[in-house]
Amino acid sequence: MSGDAAPPTDTGYDEWVASLGDGGYYLACPDGHGSLPPRRVCPECGSDDLTERDLPETGAVETFTEQHVAAPAFADDVPYVTAVVEFGPVRLTGVVRGVDAADVEIGQRVTVDATDHDGSGRALVVFRPA
Ligand SMILES: [Zn+2]
Numbered sequence: 739m740s741g742d743a744a745p746p747t748d749t750g751y752d753e754w755v756a757s758l759g760d761g762g763y764y765l766a767c768p769d770g771h772g773s774l775p776p777r778r779v780c781p782e783c784g785s786d787d788l789t790e791r792d793l794p795e796t797g798a799v800e801t802f803t804e805q806h807v808a809a810p811a812f813a814d815d816v817p818y819v820t821a822v823v824e825f826g827p828v829r830l831t832g833v834v835r836g837v838d839a840a841d842v843e844i845g846q847r848v849t850v851d852a853t854d855h856d857g858s859g860r861a862l863v864v865f866r867p868a
Pocket of ligand 1: 767771
């Protein structure tokens, strides 16, 4: 990266979510720890030498929660599932789509995407069965 380019750690969370539509990325320190924007230092070792790495194409569902009560923007989607998904060294939290809430399983392989759910321009992390 040239000296004029803004460091990747300047990228905000919303921009990072939007990048998920193109496959997404995470931040890696020289020791291989992963973290996500808008962090500026590695949460494990404190290194500020973070570089962007492509996210793995699929992740594994680590935990999930079925939501029966939703904010107004999500009222039409109830019940829906929010999940924490492990993508290599990082964990992403988002909403699972494309599968019935009752069929989501621990360890299920999913891909990640971003969607502009309610037209507000605020992107949402979305997982779909791989
Ligand atoms: Zn580190």
